[in-house]
Amino acid sequence: MNTSSEWDLVVIGSGPAGEAASMRAAKGGLRVAMVEGLPKVGGNCTHLGTIPSKALRHQVRQVVRHHRNPVLQSITELPQAMEWPNLIERITDVIASQVQVRSGFYFRNRVKVFTGHGSIMAPGKVRVEDDQGREWVLETRDILLATGSRPYHPENVDFSHPRVYDSDTILSMSHTPRNIIIYGAGVIGCEYASIFTGLGMRVDLVNSREHLLDFMDTEISDALSYHLREQGVTIRHGEEYIAVEPDEEGVTLILKSGKRLRADALLWSNGRSGNSQQLGLENVGLEANSRGQLAVDERYQTAVPGVYAVGDLIGWPSLASASYDQGRFCAGMICGEEEQQVRHVPTGIYTIPGISSIGPTEHELTEAKIPYEVGQAFFKNLARAQITGERAGMLKLLFHRDTLELLGIHCFGYQATEIVHVGQAVMSQPAPHNSIEYFIKTTFNYPTMAEAYRVAAINGLNRLRR
Structure with a gap:
């Protein structure tokens, strides 16, 4: 066992949160060590989550675009390589490029990377054990936990069966199903529903709630439901499972309503848990909640001084973009900067078409009794959307009726x-510069999708003048 006492900060987990914290701390003059359990840096975000799924989505969008465009159909043929294993093989290049870029960050900033399982031995001590049995003990002033999350596995579902997958193991699926059941219609479930149906699979999307993505603006959620159904997805709302019965030829999902759904494979995407197991939390008196998450204060410090946590491990908002900022802000405060929190996080949902929003929904503004008005721009009327053939979608602006302050942005489409x-x-500017009048006074390139802001702003102001 090797012992090293040269560190100011040891970070466990090299996903977006851990990477950002390491880089910021190193630039602040701290001696930083990174501990990563996977063979290469990048964490689950790079190897199993965000990067692979978005790379898959891009390829499938090309398939969908080909099907919809008669010009492309007349000059090219869809390659037979659109089978699932071939698609996965293609995204390995993207993952390799990401690893190369991120490895360079650690090298240039002189952050030492230890590959192996990291756990807390005691306050200020981290043990690292690699797959060859070698061990290191890193003595440090501070410890930052950025181990991310994993798919939730209920005990009565056999995830070892070759027909049952979660959002991590789906990347290792060795066949192309003709039909697939997705249990869980959250962000991940909806994204994969778009991917699978884009490849021509029959998809059953089982939602335990009454609406898709009920945290989104209702109009946007309804638009997603419509387009998923139009693409061939069968959405089953208000359904809960009793059992999953896999066999050699497929999977049967038994629901409480009495329905029995049959498909070639099942993707379970119903919740995630923080990766807090085997971190040695008990050695410093820490305990995760039922979802495997740790509680932190406004400085991202846990109940134990000198032990910090960021990213999916602490819960909301569980987005790679926000995790990156949490890691950066936490390391900045460790370096002596003023307190800073992640706020006003945009939501990005990579369905086909995609969704993004920031700010309150109409329902939330109504509940808060804030007088607002709506400005809309439908993509089918935009020149750029007509050129690209991406006519589905809209941009929706919510603004204060009296001050014209931009309150919320909700977008669905290309x-x-x-x-x-x-x-x-614009929303982040102080009044009166956060008014939708900005979009009226600003000249946008033409034709562009960004021009939708001008169209939506004019539409909203015209509603006030009725």
Whole structure:
């Protein structure tokens, strides 16, 4: 066992939160060590989650675009390589590129990377054990936990069966199902429903709630439901499972309503749990909640001084973008900067078409008794959308009737996750510069999708003048 006492900060987990914390701490002059359980840096975000699923989505969008475009159909043929294993093989290049870039960050900033399982031995001590049985003890002033989350596994579902998958193991699926059941219609479930149906699979999307993504604006949620059904997804609301019965030929999902759904495979996407197991929390008197998450204060410090936690391990908002900022802000405060929190986080949902929003919904504004008005731009009327053929979708602006302050942005359709940032920048400005009048006075490139802001702002102001 090797002992090293040269560290100011030891970070466990090299996903977005851990990486950002390591880089910020290193630039602040701290001696930083990174502990990563996977063979290469990047965490689950790079190897199993965000990057692979978004790379898959991009490829499937090309398939969907090909099917819809008669010009493309006349000059090219869809490659037979659109089988699931071939798609997975193609995204390995993206993952490898990400690993190369992120490995360079650690090298240039002189952050030492230890590959192996990391756990807390005692206050200020982290044990690292690799798969060859070698051990290191890292003595440090502070410890930052950024171990992320994993798919939730109920005990009565056999995830070792080759027909039953979660959002991590689906990437290792070796066949292309003709039909698939997705249990859980949250963000991950809806994204994979879009991917599978885009490949021509028959999809049953089972939702335990009464509406898809009920935290979203109702109009946007309804639009997603419509387009998923139009693409061939069967959505079953208000359903809960009793049992999952896999066999050699497929999977049967038995529901409390008495329904029995049959498919070639099942993707379980019903919840996630923080990766707090085997972290040695008991050695410093810490305990995770029932979802495996740790409680932290406004400085991202746990109940134990010198032990911090960020990212999915602490829960909301469980987004890679927010996790990155949490790690950066936490390390900044460790370096002596003023307290800073992650706020006003945009939601990005990579369905086909995509969704993005920031700010309150109409329901929330109504509940708060805030007088608001709505401005809309339908993509089917935009020149850029007509050129690209991406006519489905809309941009919806919510603004104060009296001050014209931009309160919320809700977008569904092509490039939604890019479009939202134009409005986000305006929302963050102090009054009166956060008014929707900005979009009236600003000249947008033409034709662009961003032009939807001008159209929506004019639409909203016209409603006030009726």
